[in-house]
Amino acid sequence: MKFNDGFWLLKDGVKPYFGLQVTQVKQDRDGYSLQVATKPIRHRGDTLGGPLLGVRVHSPSEGIIGVKIDHFKHLDPTPSIPLFPDDKAISKVSFSKSPASADTSVLSAGSVSVEITENPYTLTFKSPSGRVLTSAGYKHQALYDIPYKWTIGSAANSSCLAQDISSNPNKGNSTPEMVRYIHSELNISPGELVYGLGEQFGAFVKNGQAVSIWNRDGGTSSEQAYKCVPFYITNRNYGVFINHPGEVEVEVGSEKVSRVGVSVAGESLEYFVIYGDTPLEILEKYTRLTGRPALLPxxxxxxxxxxxxxxxxxxxxxxxxxxxxxxxxxxxxxxxxxxxxxxxxxxxxxxxxxxxxxxxxxxxxxxxxxxxxxxxxxxNPYISQISPIFEEGVKGGFFIKRKDGTPWQWDLWQPGLAVVDFxxxxxxxxxxxxxxxxxxxxxxxxxxxxxxxIPHVDVVYHDGxxxxxxxxxxxxxxxxxxxxxxxxxxxxxxxxxxxxxxxxxxxxxxxxxxxxxxxxxxxxxxxxxxxxxxxxxxxxxxxxxxxxxxxxxxxxxxxxxxxxxxxxxxxxxxxxxxxxxxxxxxxxxxxxxxxxxxxxxxxxxxxxxxxxxxxxTGHPIQRAMFLEFIQDRTTHHLDRQYMFGPSLLVAPVFVPENEESEYYLPAGRWTSFFHPERTLIGPVWVKEKVPIDEIPVWVKPNTILCLGPEGTGRPDYDLDKGIEVRLYEVDEGETVTTEIPSGKGETIAGSISVERKDGEIRVGVEGSVELAAIAVHIHGVSVKEIVGGTKTGQGNVVSVEKGARDIVIKL
Missing domain, CATH: 3.20.20.80 (Glycosidases)
Structure with a gap:
């Protein structure tokens, strides 16, 4: 939601109540509870009237700090987003005062801390080294009463209109005068880029975008998305999760160009700042907070x-x-x-x-x-009125209802469909x-x-x-x-x-x-x-x-x-x-x-x-390039290639066959997966015409890549048997290890370790893993002899004796 007319002025009729000054600080087991005045408090008379914000600054877990802003207090509404659904919240915090100012309180949660200044009221989030990650500065948190006309286009607009007419039936088509919002802003530093917010099909870097966290069925060619998630991650070692299941409007440098603004219609807003040394660590902490993906067969x-x-x-x-x-x-x-x-x-x-x-x-x-x-x-969860089970649903009261008690229905998708009330x-x-x-x-x-x-206007759920x-x-x-x-x-x-x-x-x-x-x-x-x-x-x-x-x-x-x-x-x-x-x-x-x-x-x-x-851990399989190469600034903008796990770089082709495809290889000597005789030294941009039956796939240096046998005809087989181990650009003096799953649940069948030293590669096999071959893809190196196997005559591919545990390849 945009409240401003430019940077200095507010839109016509907008009434702000900025959090200006902390009037009370209370410390408890895992955080601080603040009273924040929305007007200057110079004497006791200034405490009479006007909104007072309750702000809770706390930590539910190491590396995570939460900020909850409340205006009117009420019981927690439903539904809510389950937190720590697979784990317990374990909070270990420490409290201190800033040596620079007596009215600055500090909350530390392991690797992240927040400094709270009282007058003016600000929040500053810092890394372990003391580097500022982001901050909520003066007037960055506010309660807004906004004229109804400015909410056009938001879900809150139609909801407020319906509620107003429902409670005031004589008003006809009149609209509510004002809509209440809670709003908070965090700074965007120079060079900082914002990503995520669910499955968004527009520009990969979200800076400059206004994103509505409101699921819609709009295809992949618009600003709408099927999977809206109130979480974003930045290239500055932190992510932000907005703990609100309803409509969240996010202005990523699109109202105030150096801030991310977050607003919700209502009286309460909570967000969590999540620190990580790497982007993958941030995702690990975020998925601990909201749940880890199930293991798939x-x-x-x-x-x-x-x-x-x-x-x-x-x-x-x-x-x-x-x-x-x-x-x-x-x-x-x-x-x-x-x-x-x-x-x-x-x-x-x-x-x-x-x-x-x-x-x-x-x-x-x-x-x-x-x-x-x-x-x-x-x-799907929709039942057509022509379905033979529709009457069962009506009689059982199984559908979302209108306020008059009848099933909510419409004709979009199926005739007279109703929606199951789960x-x-x-x-x-x-x-x-x-x-x-x-x-x-x-x-x-x-x-x-x-x-x-899913309807949100004039509807009633079974559980309220x-x-x-x-x-x-x-x-x-x-x-x-x-x-x-x-x-x-x-x-x-x-x-x-x-x-x-x-x-x-x-x-x-x-x-x-x-x-x-x-x-x-x-x-x-x-x-x-x-x-x-x-x-x-x-x-x-x-x-x-x-x-x-x-x-x-x-x-x-x-x-x-x-x-x-x-x-x-x-x-x-x-x-x-x-x-x-x-x-x-x-x-x-x-x-x-x-x-x-x-x-x-x-x-x-x-x-x-x-x-x-x-x-x-919550680490994804398909990874944006910067997840693996955060130090390489070029990777921060790449959205037409990705890492397939930590070792394989995939660059799909998006151009006709007679045109050149273009992609980027970060630092190191990369080996073509399909043509291992081809290597390239990065960082380098590659321009090439890709044959119609190929896709560029490159293997990162210092990789052990384990392949199953040919001709299985299926993905579910004994993953620890008949393995071909491919070694890619293992550096002198390096030791690399990988685990081999059994393919049945979380069971790890064993591991393979590789050490290159003094002209030899030693391969150690642990557990029930059975190797069939080893292929050495190291530039300028040829295999002379193998102990524990035989050279096949096909380049640097060697066969391995059945049951061999310790294999020495002499180069």
Missing amino acids: AWTFGLWLSTSFLTNYDSKTVSGFLQGMKDRHCPVRVFHLDCFWMKQYEWCSFTFDPDNFPDPKSYLSELKQTYGVKICVWI TNPAASKWYLDKLESLIALGVDTFKTDFGER SDPMRMHNAYAVIYNELVFNLLKKHFGEGEAVLFARSAHAGGQRFPVHWGGDCESTFEAMAETLRGGLSLTLSGFAFSSHDIGGFEGRPPPEIYHRWVAFGLFSSHSRLHGSHTYRVPWEYGEEAAKYMAKFVATKHRLMPYLYNLAIHAHL
Whole structure:
């Protein structure tokens, strides 16, 4: 929300009450409670009248400091964002006074501290070295009464209007005179860049943008987003989480160019400043606060194939898809049936269309046995009034209601649809019973679509939740409900969703995909920006519709998107009007796809280890470049390439084949993954024409990359057997170690350590890991002899004796 007219003036009619002066400081176990006056207090008479802000400065955990600003006190509204859902809050704080001023109190929470000055009232957040991270200076916190006209375009606008007319029915179409906001600002330093705020498809660096944290179903080509998250991270060693599930309006240098302004309609605002020595450490602390991603089963990393949306399909078509993919060496691991597995107009009925699927249980069983696939079906939380279960929902009171007690309905998407009220335990049980029946038929997972267009005007929830706060939170509640059902049925580490909507904490219930995009290079770039913004907001996994959702991609875009999609954490072929099976784009497309599917299968020891670490630490798989190279300022702006874990740099191609693609390699000698004879020394910008069947993938120096055996045909196999170890530019005197997962839960099967010293490379193998070969990719070095194996004659690739534990490669 913008309150100012330029920098000096306020918009017409805006009434500010700035936090000016601390009149009382109370210390307790984990922080300070402040009384902050909104006018100068010179004598006792000045304490009469006027707003007084209650500010709580505290620490819930090491490296995190919270600031809670309250005007009118009331019981905590619902819903709220669960904090520390997987862990306990452990606060260790220390208190002191600044040596420079007696009226400056200091709160330290391990690696971060905040200085509070009383008159004028300011907050200054500092690193362990005393460097200022950011600050809330004089007049940076305020209560605003703003004329209704200035709220046009915000969710608060329609909500306030509805509430006013509801409580004053004789006023007709009149509008409320003023709307109350709480607002806070933090400084942006010169050179500081802001990222995140969920899956945002616009410019990757958020400076200069106004971002509304309000989930919408707007595709990937607008300022709207399906997954809005009130968390941002900067390149200055801190992140900020705004602990509010409703509409949060964020002005990132877009009202006052050197400040991030955050405002919410209401009487209370809380945010947390999170310090980290590295960006990954910040994400680790943030996901401890809001929840870590679940560990996904290995089979989810295989290829997902969808029937697509508006295409025609029946049991014969589906079988033809799977057989065609198998014949072309593009094995499908998860088969997804999109909307029309149910009858049209009846979404959701949770019943297979008997005209196309007369015996769904037998049919799904046959698919699974013949093709080795898992089955996913499309669902959403909306029930059409034509659905045969609609009356059940009405009679049971299972839908969100209007204030007159009738179900809230509209015609957008399905005729007269109603929205399931998951705050009603009986409604949740009713919904889950429908899904239980599908699991009994053989369904393994669900695509939990929609959950963004949740009404907030003239509605009532079963538990009395605030509709404004429920709008974003609904997505998390919906996905958590379905995820926990799958976990109950299939066990810990076996549940997965394919979800579109999310909010803070939604990362606990993966996977999330990027929503409806066009079939263009521009949309492909939008998709990557959205995914990188999402993985900078606590989400470890990211997927998208390979080829784009809308329309039919030209073959060239399809080829490029397939490569990008298979170097994403999760890979799904899906579209709107046309199928996405490769032979629709020529038989050559199937050959290209087979190459990348096989590569992803071989990378599973590496990828699944990343998934375990994501679950334990919150570190994402697809990473913006600056997460790994924070010292390299060039990486801070890169949004058309990414790190796939810490070791692989991926640069998708966004230009026609006759044009040059461009990407950046940071410092060091990098090795081409697909052409290891090619190395480049960074930092360097690379311009090249990339063949249509390739994607630039580079391996970082000092990397051990472990590949599974060729020809597994699936991602879920014994990840610790038949491993090929590839060594990339291991420096003299360096020791590098990597863990090898078993592929079953969090279990680590063993480890591989590599030491290069005095013309030798020593490879140590621990645990149940069984090596098959070692490939040495070190510039200018050749293998002369191996102890514990034999030289194969293929360059620097050597075979390893079965069971060898300590191998010496002489160079």
